[in-house]
Amino acid sequence: MKAVSAQGSWAIEARGLAxxxxxxxxxGGLDLRVRRGSVFAMLGPNGAGKTTTVxxxxxxxxxxxxxxxxxxxxxxxERAAVRSAISLTxxxxxxxxxxxxxxxxxxxxxxxxxxxxxxAHTARELLERFALTDAARRRVSTYSGGMRRRLDIAAGLTGxxxxxxxxxxxxxxxxxxRRTMWEVVASLGEAGVTVFLTTQYxxxxxxxxxxxxxxxxxxxxxxxxxxxxxxxxxxxxLDLTMTDRHAYDAMxxxxxxxxxxxxxxxxxxxxxxxxxxxxxxxxLDELDPxxxxxxxxxxxxxxxxxxxxxxxxx
Amino acid sequence: xxxxxxxxxRSIRLSRRNLDAVxxxxxxPVLLMLVFVYFFGGAIETSTxxxxxxxAPGVLVMCAGYGASMTxxxxxxxxxxxxxxxxxxxxxxxxxxxxGHVVASVVRxxxxxxxxxxxxxxxxxxxxxxxxAWLAALVILVLYISALSWLAAAAxxxxxxxxxxxxxxxxTLFLPYPSSAFVPIDTMPSWLHGFAENQPVTPVIESxxxxxxxxxxxxxxxxxxxxxxxxxAVALPLCGMLFRWRTR
Numbered sequence: 176m177k178a179v180s181a182q183g184s185w186a187i188e189a190r191g192l193a194x195x196x197x198x199x200x201x202x203g204g205l206d207l208r209v210r211r212g213s214v215f216a217m218l219g220p221n222g223a224g225k226t227t228t229v230x231x232x233x234x235x236x237x238x239x240x241x242x243x244x245x246x247x248x249x250x251x252x253e254r255a256a257v258r259s260a261i262s263l264t265x266x267x268x269x270x271x272x273x274x275x276x277x278x279x280x281x282x283x284x285x286x287x288x289x290x291x292x293x294x295a296h297t298a299r300e301l302l303e304r305f306a307l308t309d310a311a312r313r314r315v316s317t318y319s320g321g322m323r324r325r326l327d328i329a330a331g332l333t334g335x336x337x338x339x340x341x342x343x344x345x346x347x348x349x350x351x352x353r354r355t356m357w358e359v360v361a362s363l364g365e366a367g368v369t370v371f372l373t374t375q376y377x378x379x380x381x382x383x384x385x386x387x388x389x390x391x392x393x394x395x396x397x398x399x400x401x402x403x404x405x406x407x408x409x410x411x412x413l414d415l416t417m418t419d420r421h422a423y424d425a426m427x428x429x430x431x432x433x434x435x436x437x438x439x440x441x442x443x444x445x446x447x448x449x450x451x452x453x454x455x456x457x458x459l460d461e462l463d464p465x466x467x468x469x470x471x472x473x474x475x476x477x478x479x480x481x482x483x484x485x486x487x488x489x
Numbered sequence: 490x491x492x493x494x495x496x497x498x499r500s501i502r503l504s505r506r507n508l509d510a511v512x513x514x515x516x517x518p519v520l521l522m523l524v525f526v527y528f529f530g531g532a533i534e535t536s537t538x539x540x541x542x543x544x545a546p547g548v549l550v551m552c553a554g555y556g557a558s559m560t561x562x563x564x565x566x567x568x569x570x571x572x573x574x575x576x577x578x579x580x581x582x583x584x585x586x587x588x589g590h591v592v593a594s595v596v597r598x599x600x601x602x603x604x605x606x607x608x609x610x611x612x613x614x615x616x617x618x619x620x621x622a623w624l625a626a627l628v629i630l631v632l633y634i635s636a637l638s639w640l641a642a643a644a645x646x647x648x649x650x651x652x653x654x655x656x657x658x659x660x661t662l663f664l665p666y667p668s669s670a671f672v673p674i675d676t677m678p679s680w681l682h683g684f685a686e687n688q689p690v691t692p693v694i695e696s697x698x699x700x701x702x703x704x705x706x707x708x709x710x711x712x713x714x715x716x717x718x719x720x721x722a723v724a725l726p727l728c729g730m731l732f733r734w735r736t737r
Contacts (some may be wrong), residue, residue: 233578235736258580269575273506285495299565312518314506334579 183247186211186338186369187232194227201227202393204241209371210387214364216384217373218483225373226266232371233263242392246337262331263340268323269330271317273363276307277327280333287334294333295416301329305359321352328359339363340484341372345379357382377479387479389486396486404482412436413448413458414473422468429462436475451472492581496589500563504593506699510559514601516553519608519719525671526612533672545609546697547670550690551662552605553630557637558661560590560608562647565654583732587642594638602630602714626700629710632717633693637661639724646731665690689716 187209194202202224209215230236232245234254243250246260263269270279277298284294290376302308304306305325315323324344331339344360345353360383363370374380380387381401389397389404397404412435417423423442427434438444446462455474463469504510522544530540567573567586576586606614618626641657648654665671667681668690674682685691692712699706 222730229573233574235574235577255580258578261578263574265571265577267571269571271503271572273503274499279500282495282499283579285573286492286576286579288491330575407696 184211185209185244186213187215187243187245187371189232189241189243190229192231192243193240194224194231194236194238200393202231202238202310205390205393205395207243207388207395209369212364213385214360214365214370214372214383216380216387217371217390218375218377218380218387218479219373219390220375222392223286223390225390226342228339228390229263229265229371229373231262233340234258235263259334260337261340262332262334262338263342264327264344265342267347268315268327270323270327272314273314274312274316275312276302276322277311278451279326280330283330285380286335289333293344297333305329319352321350321355324348324352324356325359328356336368338369338371341370343373343375345374345376353379377483381479391486397482401479404479405477407482407485411448411450411477412445412475413450413455414443414445415459415462415469416471416473416474417442417444417468418470426462426468445475448474450476492585493588493592496581496585497592498589499588500589500593501596503563504597510562511597514552514556516596517518518555518601521551522548522609523612524641529671539613541609541613542615542702543669543698545606545614546701547665547668547694548609549602549630550607550633550694550697551665551670551680552601553598553634554637554664554690555658556601557594557634558641558644558658559597559646560594560638560641561645561654562651563593564590565648565651566644566650568646569650573736577736581733583736587639587728587732590642591638593634594641595634598634599631610639611639617703618701619703620701622700625710626697629693629696629700629713629717631720633689636717636720636724640720640730641689643724643727643731646728646735664688665694668694670694689713689720692716 185208187207189205189207192202192205192207205224205228207228217228217454219225227236232243232250234250234257245257248256248260250257271282274282280298280301281294284297285291289297302311305328307322307326307329310318310322315326318326319401328341328344341360343354348356357379360370360372364383372383384401384410387399387401387404389396397407415426416437417426420442423439423444426444427437430444430446433446434444435447436443448458455472459469459472525544525548526541533540564587644657645654648656667677667685668688669672669685670690674685674691678683692709693716695709696706696713698704699709730735
């Protein structure tokens with residue numbers, strides 16, 4: 176189903192990508208490698224340079240420096256070849272509000288060089304696959320946010336792309352639509368398409384990606400599988416909530432460097448733990464022998480949020 | 490080539506579904522014509538007999554210009570939403586996109602022109618043109634619509650928002666007033682003559698009048714053609730430049 180036009184195991188290779196808008200440096204020498212057929216997540220806060228990276232890799236913007244190959248083709252010298260191998264779904268739905276879902280898909284398929292008949296077929300297939308058949312003949316202006324986003328991704332698939340770029344595919348979606356979107360991305364990954372997605376949500380990257388790069392202020396500050404990244408902080412910790420400010424201060428002094436997490440606002444301190452009952456019991460006895468200072472406790476499994484906060488706040 | 494057909498189909502469909510625009514571009518010129526004929530017409534003396542005979546070609550041209558200027562809004566819409574990125578990432582050329590809009594503009598305005606002509610006819614406009622004159626009038630009108638549409642396209646590419654692009658319609662709506670559209674130029678103050686006689690709307694209107702009413706054309710049709718071709722020669726490369734600038 177999917178054409179493999181280039182050899183090699185990398186769907187995307189970029190070296191030293193730099194871009195500035197006026198005096199604002201958006202990317203400062205970014206290197207990237209995305210394995211063919213993998214789901215790759217670029218994680219970062221607003222303004223980290225995610226969209227700029229996507230725009231460079233999808234040939235829409237030229238980098239000031241560096242080079243990039245997508246699906247085996249150079250993004251500048253072989254722009255047309257790159258464009259025919261990719262699809263882009265941006266942050267804002269790229270659809271005609273006053274055309275129906277079906278008309279939008281047929282138009283995109285026609286622009287991808289399909290015949291009228293093939294285009295109709297592709298549109299029907301995609302509507303079915305994205306559970307939009309019932310809404311096929313309604314104008315997009317009547318669609319919900321989730322439906323719109325699904326149609327938007329479907330529109331990107333009309334040309335059987337090798338590499339699919341999704342720029343913040345779930346930003347602004349309600350939790351249910353977000354979950355549906357995750358299923359869509361996961362199914363793309365299973366079909367062997369290379370997916371490059373950007374997100375601000377660690378949970379999303381954790382759930383979908385084989386490989387994550389964390390971007391902050393135009394530079395990659397960490398990279399690896401979700402598990403590798405999570406190993407960079409304690410796997411689990413015991414969060415202790417103190418009864419009052421006084422108890423909190425006393426406990427903070429007593430723990431010193433042992434505290435791996437501090438949240439004075441919530442009177443909470445965290446210590447490393449393996450989460451087992453005997454160890455938790457021993458820790459509670461050791462830290463609060465009189466049983467008056469700690470009011471509650473919770474075992475917290477490390478999330479990518481912990482990694483992210485640790486990486487970006489230091 | 491098929492990209493052009495797909496884009497033209499798209500733009501025509503979007504035009505058809507933008508009910509507000511369809512209504513304004515039909516109702517406004519018709520309303521204006523009625524206002525001119527019934528409110529002011531009695532007070533205006535022209536050499537063509539009834540005032541409706543004088544003003545109808547002017548309203549036709551005004552309507553065409555006004556409709557064409559809406560191209561600025563539709564193009565600005567595409568440039569400011571995500572769809573331009575999608576089209577570009579699919580390697581659809583900017584030329585195909587813009588041409589689609591201009592084709593839709595010509596089709597839209599052909600319909601509007603026919604409607605204005607029908608109303609004019611109903612209130613007493615009696616053109617006296619043979620088939621050749623009709624054809625020539627049509628050619629000039631289509632050229633004029635294309636030229637203004639491409640100019641509007643450039644305005645649409647330049648504008649930061651569709652609302653700003655809409656400002657271009659004021660320009661095309663106003664331009665027929667200091668021309669021979671509604672009153673003969675020699676009734677205007679003399680300092681206006683130079684502009685009124687040498688702006689593009691006047692020769693287009695004068696040639697429509699000459700052709701439709703079987704009056705002497707003078708050089709007006711050559712001036713009209715020169716204006717249209719000249720405007721196209723400026724607008725087309727300008728659009729190319731602005732598109733590249735906009736999608737840097």
